[in-house]
Amino acid sequence: MLSLNPDKNRATVLAILTAALGFFVDAYDLLLYSIVRKASLEDLGCHGEALLATGVSLLNAQLFGLLLGGIFWGVLGDRRGRRSVLFGSIAMYSLATLANAFAHDTFWYGACRFVAGIGLAGELGAGVTLVSELMSPRNRGYGTMIVAAVGVLGVVTASLVGDFLPWRYSYAVGGLLGVLLLGLRIGVSESPIFKQALSAQTSRGNFLSLFTSWSRFSRYASLILVAMPIWYAIGILVTFSPELGTALGLKTQPRSSLAVMFYYLALTFGDLVNGYLSQLLQTRKRIIATFMGLAAVFCVAYFLLGGRSLLFFYSLCFLIGFVSGYWAVFVTVAAEQFGTNLRATVAVTAPNFVRGLTTLLTLAFQKLIPVVGIVKAAGIVGAVVFVVAFFALSQLSETYGRNLDFLEEI
Incomplete structure (x- = not known):
């Protein structure tokens, strides 16, 4: 999987290590809010209906930050380099998360989540782009598989920390982990493909060029829509599992921290299996289609069987997490779809537009609740998401084994 050149091997291993640990802290921070949402907002004085309404508003503030940060870091990655974005984003979200530990009201809580969202937007795309450009076309899937699998364990860690520590301490732990990670900055080198470009x-990092050509726009939009089922699951089914579980008929309200932990623990295995199968079968597209189809099946089961018992409910969260494990392959495909002069822009913005567009899903969910109830609202949003995602996947080309040393004609 590595070359015979020791220096290149060292650069590749360091890039994978940094990207993986960076995504670990990124994932910890990104989903910690879902885990401590209820406890932190109650501590700040939110109760009853205000708990759900304020919770959605703060989640949307974080997701809006991801949208803006995705554009900023993506453009910067193609103009200044993948390495600068990797560590710049880590520094921003680490400091914002640390500040979150000292939030004294919901306004400052939201402000910290917004700034953290901007910072969180850059790490994964920049890391995957750097790793993809350092590894061979036939083996890069293994590198991004490791990055995604290690990273997702950050959420499992967040679930455990959020369960055993007060919410302020949980945020402090995330911030300090990111600050420590900055020590790896010295050993990571820039991508040779980027240097050559x-x-x-x-033109490099021209975000608007993604909308001036139908070929580029259709590829870009399809990439974003393909991954929406993953964030539908985490943004609605898992984040609001206490409310949904109760509405489904469970006598004991599910704990969001446990739902998140089971979902992401399974997602870690799903990322590994998904990445391995895409290498073994030499296809990205068919693997995504298979896992997405299974995700649709288990989401239906969530509504039909989730109310039987708490065991059933958590088991379905686990199964949905496993089949949502095409996130690693999705980010790899994002890097492989575009040339070097737009690669970071796409690889950074696409995952964050997926995350950011979850705002539309949560808003639609929130608006539908008074009309059809919380369970039907979640089901309607999910049905639309999966139909659109399957169509979008049909519009993408296969990218396994593609040489990344090419430029987009702008």
């Missing part, structure tokens, strides 16, 4: 007389 610097001499080319072409």
Whole structure:
């Protein structure tokens, strides 16, 4: 999987290690809010209906930060380099998360989540782009598989920490982990493919160019829509599991921290299996289609069987997490779809637009609740998401084994 050049091997291993640990802290921070939402907001004085309404508003503030940060870091990644974005984003979200531990009201809580969202937007895309450009076309899937699998364990860690420590301490732990990670900055080098592209007389990091060509726009939009089922599951089914579980008929209200932990623990295995199968079968597209189909099946089961018992409910969260494990392959495909002069822009913005567009899902969910009830509202949103995602996948080309040393003609 590695070359015979020791220096190149060292650079590749360091890039994988940094990207993986960076995504670990990224994932910890990103989902910690879902885990401590109820406890933290109650501590700040929110109760009853205000708990759900304020919870959605703060989640949307974080997701809006992801949208803005995705554009900022993506463009910067193609203009200044993958390495600068990798560590710049880590620094921003670490400091914002640390500040979150000292929030004294919901306004400052939301402000910290917004700034953290901007910072969280850059790490994964920049890390996967750097790893993809350092590894061979046939083996890069293994590198991104490791990054995603290690990273997702950050959420499992967040679930455990959020369960055993007060919410302020949980945020402090995330911030300090990110600050410590900055020590790896010295050993990570820039992508040779990016350095070579610097001499080319072409536009780099032109975000608007994604909308000036139908070919680029259709690829970009399809990429985003393909991953929406993953964030439908975490943004609605798992984040609001206490409310949904109660509405489904469970006598004991599910704990969001446990639902998140089971979901992401399974997602870790799903990422590994998904990444391995995409390498073994030499296809990204068919693997995504298979896992997405299974995700639709288990989401239906969530509504039909989730109310039988707490065991059934958590088991379905686990199964949905496992089949949502095409996130690693999705980010790899995002990096493989576009040339070097737009690769970071796409690889950084696409995952964050997926995360950010979860705002539309949660808003639709919130608006439908008074009309049809919380369970039907979640079901309607999910049905639309899966139909659109399957159509979007049909519009993407296969990218396994593609040489990344090419430029987009702008």
